[in-house]
Structures are given as structure tokens and as C-alpha cells.
Amino acid sequence: MGDEVTGPALFPDWQTPLREATNAAIDTLVMGFGDEFEAVSQALLAVLLPLEQALRNASPWLVLAIASTLAFAASRRWQFTLATAAGLWVIGALGQWDPAMQTLALILVAVLVCLVVGLPLGVWSARSRWVQRVVSPTLDLMQTIPSFVYLIPAAMLFGLGKVPAILATVIYAAPPLVRLTALGVSQVNAEVMEAARAFGATRWQTLLKVQLPLALPSIMQGINQTTMMALAMVVIASMIGARGVGETVLVGLQRNDPGMGLVGGLAIVILAILLDRLLQACGVRLQPRGSVRSSWIAPWR
């Protein structure tokens, strides 16, 4: 269309060089660093596969029992314990037990990777303005760029399957954890930080004994949001070959079967609600408690 414009063109052609440079870079990575990507791939699978096997091979009775125990341990409430058992049972009744276990394994590993990468990054950007200046716009980019843009190179680098699915999930889901960790750490009262230093705390001691414990509520909130965002990625993850409930939705889409889509969707929603409540209950449980239980600590008790 622009061909008809005469005289000096308004727009120079940046598309071709950018595209070619990017493709060349990806090609170089694929050719030159195959072993490295393979190593990353193996490391992730070494965590994911045993977990997935365990969840899928375990008797659903056992999984229900463990999940209910966790729910009770975290919330100390029978309603939530029963709701957890019932929710998982509905997933099974919808014929989504096996895919749900695959999804659960994928989500857990993705959140784990988010923690391993996101916690230090959050702490670091809270402690250094310079790091924060680099990290913050990068997180913006990770959250706004459409996931298909990085799915293509991820699939090229790692092949189709679980590994690129995990990585794409991490890219999409990690930002809230990094941000909320940084927020929690930087919001620790200045005088409390001074007190730690004044009594001779090293940087490590300040981090472990003061900043992280005080940032814990914020970090728990970050873990919760990250988990929810990871669940939101399961349909896209299934597009690059990860199995699970996302696949059920995808199949419904491909076969023009809205009922199938709804079944997958319900399973995802149930998982999301249960994980959200479980993490919230854990967050409350991790709050410090004095000897006298006063109503301000847990007004909902």
C-alpha cells in the first residue's frame, strides 16, 4: 500500500532488519547453545516429571485426603476442608481428574520457578534503585507483551511440550511476585531497619531476620497472585503441547464443542478457587501470634 507514496518516504523500513536480526539471534541460540537449553530442559523435567507421576498415579482417595488435611491444617475450618474435598471430587466427576493432576503439577513447578527467580529479584530491586530501574520496566514488558510473541521462540528453543509451557507461564506469572516482594521489603519501617543495623546486624541478618519476615504478608499475596496468573495461562500452555485441563478447553474450541469447553473451564475455576483460599489461609497462619489471642489478629475467627 505504501508503494504508491511518492517522494521521500515518511517511514524508513525498520521491520525487515528487526525481524531478520531477531530470527538470526534465535537461530544462533538454537545452533550454538543447544546443550545449555537441553540442560535447563532436563533440570525442569527432573522436578516436574516425578511430581506429575506421583499426582497422577496416586489413588484419588489419597489425593483427596492429603488436600483436605492441608486445607484443615491451614484454615482450621471444617467448611473449607469439606469444600476442598468436594471441589476436587467435582473435578473427578467432570472426568477431568487426570488432566487436573497434570495441570496442578505444571502450576506447582511454574510457581516454584517464579519463587526461585522472583524472590531474589524482588529483594534485590528493593535494595538497589539501579536494579529497580531495570527490573520494573522489564516486568511491565513481561505483563503486556502477548504471550504468543515469546511462545514461538520458546518452542523453537525448547521444542514443543511441558518445558516451554512452564517457561511461558513463568514469564507471564512472575511479575506480581517480584513486585510484591520488592514492595514488602521496601516498606519495612526505616527505624526498624536502623534498629537492626544499630544492634550489629549484617546485611544478611537484616534480610533474614527483619526484612523477609516483615515482608511475608506481601510475599504471600504475591505468591497467590502469581498462582492465579499461572492458572490463567493453562489454555495457552496447552497450545504448545502441555497436557492438562487447558487441553480440554482447547479441544472444545477446536471441535466446536462448547460443552467440552465449559467442563475444562469449570475444572480450572475450581482449582483456582481452592488454591487461592488455601494460600490465603497459609498467609494468615504465617502471621505472628502473641500469647493472648485478641480480636485484631484474626477478626474472622
Next chain:
Amino acid sequence: MALIEIRGVTTIFGPAPPTALRKLRSGLDKSALLGSGHTLALRDVDLDIEAGEIFVLMGPSGSGKSTLLRHINRLIEPTAGRVHVDGQDVMALRTRELVALRRRRMAMVFQGFGLLDHRRVVDNVALGLELRGVGQRERRTRAMQWIERVGLSGYEERLPAQLSGGMRQRVGLARALASETDIILMDEPFSALDPPIRAQLQRELLALQAEQGRTVVFVTHDLDEALRIGSRLAILRDGAVVQVGTPWEVLTQPADAPSADFARHVNRARALAIGSALAPWPADLPMPDPANATDTVDADASIEQVLHQLVGRTDPLAVRRGNVIVGQVSMSSVRALLAPPDRVSPRQVPEGSENRSA
């Protein structure tokens, strides 16, 4: 040699303090410095703080008290000048040595308490011992002793948020004391508290100090408080020390007009300790028993508190500090102290008052 020596300390806050310092030295005035985004927080401060005294840094808000206090443990570094603690150049210490100095030699108490809200009282009090590597059981035992000493027994398993302001500052005090350091830095520790609680904590601090004999550097913007608890005071104004002296000297020979104005409005009977009017015990009289509370008064009690014991008395009233009789007071020496400032000349300083700290 003084325990803490501060020499030629100048501190500038802003984007480029060394450059600002050079300009200041070449004659740039303070307002021009401000224009470049810098604040002159302290200028050419010299101070000697002796072991065992309560040294008060007193001045209006923004006069540089907190900054100066934080130079002693190097929470803030001065732009120029030196700070020596027990002969050790604090500015020359490496990180490891600085950490050791903070753990072994000085503790700190904060205006906003600076407690760890996620820890119970006992674990807050044990912080210094914990950072120093004292084992769990031992530090708990020691922390419990200090919790009892500051009157918080029974609250050791509470969280700070479950305590009142006064109780929280007792935790802050216990934490500083439990570290067993010989120096305690206090930045307006009682300013956030209600007057009755504040007065009570001031009394307790004096009692503790009489028994402990640690070196306390105490920041306050309240002249009454400064006079009440200080062995000696340094008055700061706009980052400069305008006067150093005993409460008596500060009241009777104010260094500048604002100080004189302040001094005129002070309730001396309440502000000055009876120890300010101290005279030697007459050699020809037998020493009374320090344990006898009706015949002796505590050197740190205010004049107001002991006035009823002085009125109508003909023989001298013995003053004790701890378990030692340190001298006597009489109605006439107290009357000289209470006279309004324009009628008091330096010659009327009662003997021994300059050496309250010794």
C-alpha cells in the same frame, strides 16, 4: 581522654556532599548551599562525652541531633571530621569491625521504638544477644531478667502491637540494656509518650542509670527533660553546638538569646535534680545511713520532690547516689538554684555542681 570524642564533624545531605563541603569552606553561605539541593545538618561539631554520664543533645527539631547521634555508631557518616569511641576511629573501621563495635559497645533506643513487630517481646529484647551469637536458652534467660527489670514481667510472650506506647518503649529500653553494651544511644526515646508515662520512664531511666553507670547519649528537643536527666548538655542550633555544660550552667549562663528565653520559662524546681545544689558533707558531722530514706534524698530526685524534706530543716540533708552519700543540700543552696536567671550570676554556682557527672 573522653570515651566518645567528636572532632570537626560537618555533615551535608544532598546529591554531592563533598563538592558542597568544598564550596562551604571557600565561603559559600548556607542559603546558597540550600539552593543546590544540599542541607547543612552539622557544622564543625566538637564534643567530648565522658564514660558514665548521661550526655544530652538538646536542640529544636532539625538542629542535627539525630544526625550527630547516628555518627557515633555510624548509621550516618559525616562528610568531614572524626568520631572516636574509646580511642577507636569509628570512620576508619571496616564493615566487620563496625558490626563488632555495634554489637559489643553500643545499643540504641528509638523515638518510634523500632521494634520488630513479628517477634514477641522476649525475642525483641534478645535481639542484640542473638545477633552477637548468644545461644537460644541463655539469651532467653538474660532477656527475661531485663524484661523483669523494666517492669514487663508477664508480657514476654506478647507482640509489640498488643502493648501500649509506654510498654513498647520499655521493650526498647530492655532491648538496649540486655545487649550489655557500655554505651546506649537514645534518640528522643520518650517524645512519643504521654506526659505522665514520660515522667515515669525518665525516673526509671535515672534509677537504672544510678545502678548501671553506663554511658548514655540522650537526644531530646525538650529542655525540661534535658535538664532533668542530663549530667551534661550540648545545645545545638542549626547544626552547630552553641553551648556545652551542666544543667545548672545551661540555665544560669545561657549562650544565646533563644536559650536565655527558654531558660526563663523553665520550672527549675521540676527541671533541676537536687544533685545540682550539692555541697560537700560537713567533715565534723557523722555520715547518715544511706539506706535511711527519711534522712537522705536521691541525687536524681527533682528539687520539687524533696522540697518538703528541706522546709524548716536546720541540719543539712544528706544526698545519696546509689548507696553512697555524695554530699548535702540545704534550703539556702536550693534557694540560689531557684532564683530567676537575671538575678543569678555565675559566682553563685554551688560547689560541686559542675562535677555532677564525675
